[in-house]
Amino acid sequence: MPLSHNVQRVQPSVTMQISAKAAQMKRDGIDVIALSAGEPDFDTPQNIKDAGIRAIEEGFTKYTTPGSGIIELKEAICRKFDRDNGLVYNTDEVIVNSGAKHSLFLAVAALINPGDEVIIPTPYWVTYIEQPRLVGGEPVIVETRVENGLKLTPDEFRQAITPRTRMLFLCSPSNPSGSVYAREELESLAAVAVEHGIYVLSDEIYEKLVYDGVEHHSIAACSPEAKALSIVVNGVSKAYSMTGWRIGYTGASEEIIAGMNKVQSQEISHPSSISQKAAVEALEGPQESVEVMRQAFDERRRYMVERLNAIEGIECTLPKGAFYAYPDVTAYYGRRAGDRVLADSVALCEYLLTEGKVACVPGAGFGTHQHMRISYATSMELIEAAMDRVEAALGALK
Ligand SMILES: Cc1ncc(COP(=O)(O)O)c(C=O)c1O
Structure with missing residues (x-):
């Protein structure tokens, strides 16, 4: 083979x-x-398409620097994290990637060693169990219960931890179940992660799609200790109907972001220049x-x-x-x-x-x-x- x-x-x-x-x-x-x-x-909303067209017409069609994302977009991402999630990151603590799926993979590639265990609660987005395998990691699947809204409890999390556990994957709002973790639920999971020093890869791509007055919260906002261990992944694909533009982004500690950027720079150099300009408009333009x-x-x-x-x-x-x-x-x-x-x-x-x-x-x-x-x-x-x-x-x- x-x-x-x-x-x-x-x-x-x-x-x-x-x-x-x-x-x-x-x-x-x-x-x-x-x-x-x-x-x-x-x-894709017209104002965002126009920003992409403008980028082409103005010749913004070459390699961009820095490879971790154009400053204009990184600043827009920092403002977004602050505005929507109460998370203060500087531009060295965010990176722009080619879609949120890519962001997740770079976080895994930057942090997972062969044999490291990654806790993945069911039901999981299909990609979660495959990405750790690509770098030799071991997905550890934890079954959640219908009575708990198919959400991981702190006890279930704790029981799955071994000396080899390195990371927890969390998805809220969830694909596929649509469950949304409440702030208190995230706080109790964050406490376990902090106690054991486990990274939390928090996929928040569906953040804007919540219903019935439910609010989205980021686990990274639970405490400074939780923020230090969290890798917050988001993107423009779902909220702005921009799946084909391939822009995702990540907020995490400077060290983790630098690690992700190392991989990205050797892999794709950087995400599309045109899409990055369109993403600035998505995050900063009208939100109606x-x-x-x-x-x-x-x-x-x-x-x-x-x-x-x-x-x-x-x-x-x-x-x-x-x-x-x-x-x-x-x-x-x-x-x-x-x-x-x-x-x-x-x-x-x-x-x-x-x-x-x-x-x-x-x-x-x-x-x-x-x-x-x-x-x-x-x-x-x-x-x-x-x-x-x-x-x-x-x-x-x-
Ligand atoms: C839970 C979840 N995370 C990430 C992604 C990927 O998003 P992107 O298209 O930005 O790579 C998807 C897309 O289906 C998803 O459902």
């Missing part, structure tokens, strides 16, 4: 596999509704479009969850953040489609795709086998049609 051991340990993304299959079915002329991807359906999108997601969220709960056997809690419903679908495991028995979330999603023509992602990919993930980041019209199809397909099972 010519590939490295680390690469051999990495699994391809389930989400991308399903999306690719749905895309292939579409190319074959099949009318599939894809609710599998994690991408807002809105266009964020609220318009959030309200649309909110309406779709309530509709989708209501429709799901109206289907016999399905249980879906109303997610407080992000743009996914994460229903418990175990009532359908063991049911038959012709002579096929649908044993688990993978078989059920396969059935919904081939027979119902709706692409959802099996919970197995996120480490909780009883669920499936359905994105509501698509038009109300498509969501209505998709819910009709899911209801009919599930109703046809024996």
Whole structure:
């Protein structure tokens, strides 16, 4: 086998596999509704696009310095952390990366040694368990409980700690469950991290998408000690519908940021100059479009969850953040489609795709086998049609 051991340990993304299959079915002329991807359906706001166009027209199309991000954007990021999260970083404590996924990887690459353990609570975003493997680290999966809103408790965190534990991955608001950690919950997790000197990689990419008056908090803001151990990852992809621009950013101690920059500089030099200019406009320009999108997601969220709960056997809690419903679908495991028995979330999603023509992602990919993930980041019209199809397909099972 010519590939490295680390690469051999990495699994391809389930989400991308399903999306690719749905895309292939579409190319074959099949009318599939894809609710599998994690991408807002809105266009990038015009003022942000204009900033990108201006950057091109003004010739801002060359290598940029410093490689850790143009000063204008780093200053905008510092202001954003201060304004939204109560976190004071200087420009040496932030770095601009090519998407939040890249930020997460650089943090892992900068801090994880072979054999180090990384605690990852379920349900986890698929990428979390693969990135530590790429550098020889060991993902340690910790099951959370439905009674606790699928959130990690301090006891569960503490029990998973060994002498080799180096980092905790935390995602709030969560992809896939939509759970949002309250400030007190973060404070008690931060206390455990500080007691044991464990880094917390806090993925806050869905920060702007919270509902029902729930507030987003960053674990880094819990105490100065927690801030010193936190690597706060955020980006413009979800809040500003800029997935293709590939801009993520990180706030952490100067030492960690310097480590991440070392890797970034040898890997990609720096993120796109044009996208960096657009990201300045996203963070500093008018913010109305964020609220318009959030309200649309909110309406779709309530509709989708209501429709799901109206289907016999399905249980879906109303997610407080992000743009996914994460229903418990175990009532359908063991049911038959012709002579096929649908044993688990993978078989059920396969059935919904081939027979119902709706692409959802099996919970197995996120480490909780009883669920499936359905994105509501698509038009109300498509969501209505998709819910009709899911209801009919599930109703046809024996
Ligand atoms: C939890 C989470 N973190 C990070 C990302 C990646 O964001 P970006 O597109 O900025 O790399 C995603 C995208 O799906 C996500 O769901």
